[in-house]
Amino acid sequence: MQETYKHYQLLITLEEIEPAIWRRLHVPANISFHRLHKIIQAAFDWQDYHLYSFEFSDFLIIEPGGDFSFHEVEKAPKKVKVEQVMEQYEECVYEYDFGDGWLHRITLEETFELPVKEVVCTGGERSRPPEDVGGPGGYAYFLSVIRSPEDEDYENMLAWAEKDTNGRKFDPEYFYREKVNRKLKRV
Template identity: 65%
Template sequence: MPIKTKRTYYQLQITLQHIEPPIWRRMLVPGGITFHKLHKIIQAAFDWQDYHEYSFQFEDFLVILPNPDFQFHETEKNPKKFKLEQVIDEYCQFTYEYDFGDGWEHEMIFEKAVQLEEEVHHPVCLDGERHRPPEDVGGPGGYEEFLRVIRDPEDEDHDHMLLWAEKDTGGRKFDPEYFYRQAANRKLAKITC
């Protein structure tokens, strides 16, 4: 009989900042992953489109892709080489920023480490609430204005904004309260770790 091995997973609470009520996900992510893989996991869990730059911000360093136009600073780490397990014990809270123009900051909180059977080879979304804002809506302030417009059928931009947001929903009407965990987990199952 084969011996079942266990793998360490990290339970993370990820909350989009500056938006009320909160938009959040609780995740199990495999140990040993790079920050670039963690970026891909967050993109899938929140259903972001993954066409903007990103970084992970810690108290005394930054995890960010090198830019050929600028010198890589000694306090910067390459997300394709730097691994989550290198810092998770020391830093139980940090920030993930996606889209430097809109400035979507996600608070990352390490809750605990768990051991899972090795048959699980991908991240898992345990829970969450609410749909993330549409891409390129203009940050938290733009999203607040977007919500005001789509909640007012009399607003002259109402229909246009709902139609514009369908680029992010696959043709479904945008619903800020919508979150379907099974759909997130289908996307996450495609990310092997």
């Protein structure tokens, strides 16, 4: 009999942005929250140079050792496996970049078995905002400028956003699942 591995189907939606920016991922259940962080970074094409946390109703998963405490009960992301808590809670909030405050709602949609341990993006919509754009409010302003070629900041904003697009013009509607899956294979 072939061995199988428990996987989760997770829906990850960036909060406070309309229309929604989301990814649906299949991930092995026995990974650490640190690895889940790396997977989310790849799936959304974030650049992974800010702090992060996973918040549940009664505890926080965050790298230890900061100068400040966010929550009474904190756990280290490299020490906690996703399967240890996700089925019980079914939902959490992943925050990336405490300055911009990008909140991602993670919802456990399904549990299933696969014969291989793999991470796959099965769907999604829209490009994530540029790094350091200033959170949801800054992103709304950014979008208003790049949608108005007559705006005096139009060219500067588009040029600034190219740091996140490898020189391609920023398109808020861009999503290419195969590109995301190539990135996920390297995580």
